[in-house]
Amino acid sequence: MSVIKFIRFILIFVVFSLLVWFTWMNFVPLGTLKVKKDVEKPSPYFSDFYPSVRMRGIERDETGNVFRTMIVDPVYFDLLMPRQFAEAEVRIKYQKTQDQPLFVGLKKTNEPWAFDFRKLLDKGNGWQMGKVDFILYPFLIDDRTLHFVLSSPNLDINLKEIKISQIEVILKKEPWTWENFLPKAKRYLSKHLFFL
Amino acid sequence: MKFLSNLKIFFFQLSKEVFFVSSVAFFLFLILEDLKKGFVSFHLDLKIFLWILIISGMIALLGDKESRLTE
Numbered sequence: 001m002s003v004i005k006f007i008r009f010i011l012i013f014v015v016f017s018l019l020v021w022f023t024w025m026n027f028v029p030l031g032t033l034k035v036k037k038d039v040e041k042p043s044p045y046f047s048d049f050y051p052s053v054r055m056r057g058i059e060r061d062e063t064g065n066v067f068r069t070m071i072v073d074p075v076y077f078d079l080l081m082p083r084q085f086a087e088a089e090v091r092i093k094y095q096k097t098q099d100q101p102l103f104v105g106l107k108k109t110n111e112p113w114a115f116d117f118r119k120l121l122d123k124g125n126g127w128q129m130g131k132v133d134f135i136l137y138p139f140l141i142d143d144r145t146l147h148f149v150l151s152s153p154n155l156d157i158n159l160k161e162i163k164i165s166q167i168e169v170i171l172k173k174e175p176w177t178w179e180n181f182l183p184k185a186k187r188y189l190s191k192h193l194f195f196l
Numbered sequence: 197m198k199f200l201s202n203l204k205i206f207f208f209q210l211s212k213e214v215f216f217v218s219s220v221a222f223f224l225f226l227i228l229e230d231l232k233k234g235f236v237s238f239h240l241d242l243k244i245f246l247w248i249l250i251i252s253g254m255i256a257l258l259g260d261k262e263s264r265l266t267e
Contacts, residue, residue: 004209011217018221018240022228026235044238082234144234 026082031175033082037167040066046167047078049150055164065127067095067165074105074151077167081144085171088134088146092120093166095127100152100160104132107140107147114140115149127165208259214252222249 025033037046039058049055054072061067079088090104105115116139120130140147152162174180222245229236236242 003206004213007210008213008217011213015217015221015224019224022235022239025239026232044234080234082238 027176028083028085028171028173029176031173033085033171035079035169035171037077038066039068039165045080045169047080049075049077049164051075061163063127065093065095065163065165067163070150070152070162070164071156073153073155074149076147076149079146079148079169081141081146081171083144083173084136084141085173086136087172088136089131089170089172090134090148091129091131091166091168091170092150092164093127093129093168094120095125095163095165096122096152097125097160098122100155100158100162102130102162103149103151104130105149105151106134107142107149108138109140110142115151117151127163205259205263208256208263211252211255211259215249215256218245218248218252221245 035043035045037043042048049068054070054075056069056071059067059069088106092102092104094102096102102120103117104120105117108114108116116134118132118134120132122128122130136146150162150164152160155162176184222242225236225240225242225245229242
């Protein structure tokens with residue numbers, strides 16, 4: 001029976017550890033959260049690209065890069081954040097010709113086409129990692145969701161294609177410190193527990 | 197023979213423990229997920245818990261039935 005009690009303790013410990021881990025990942029006390037969308041592996045943080053007809057299915061090149069090809073501009077994707085963040089650094093692994101620009105946009109308001117665009121700077125024609133930054137406070141955060149767009153004007157008219165392999169977003173906020181922990185906790189509790 | 201029968205009893209008892217703990221965990225995680233979308237599902241597929249719950253529950257039920265028959 002003591003073995004069973006020990007197993008019960010282990011099982012409860014596993015569930016409790018999971019709970020602590022979920023809470024840790026939800027509050028992001030260190031202030032930085034890196035989320036990644038591989039075209040092959042769907043991520044719970046990211047939506048699929050939509051409209052899906054503007055991209056071809058999953059392909060693999062001779063060097064082993066897995067990618068989807070954007071054939072019509074623009075395509076959208078959403079990012080559901082675990083909580084509010086102050087900044088987002090968007091890194092995209094892509095391949096395209098240098099004469100065809102690629103922009104990453106983040107939705108500002110609920111109006112159609114109200115995006116703020118950043119251009120990805122090219123370093124050649126091969127696979128490259130482009131990076132753009134957004135300060136999130138003026139943007140539309142629709143129930144913890146950020147709405148992104150990938151745009152390349154006249155992509156289909158110019159008969160060009162853009163291969164997208166990976167999207168990585170590094171979300172940043174103020175980390176917890178001994179000084180700011182108590183005021184933050186008070187603010188959080190007063191927001192979520194109306195009687196405080 | 198006694199060893200095998202003890203092992204069987206232990207296995208059924210273990211399934212019962214797994215069933216109780218995983219069912220409590222499943223409902224706890226379900227409530228947390230309902231309160232805040234992504235709290236659990238960002239990190240864990242709740243279907244895994246449901247399967248553990250179903251399989252352990254069935255084994256525990258089987259064990260319960262067998263122990264009643266042998267009494």
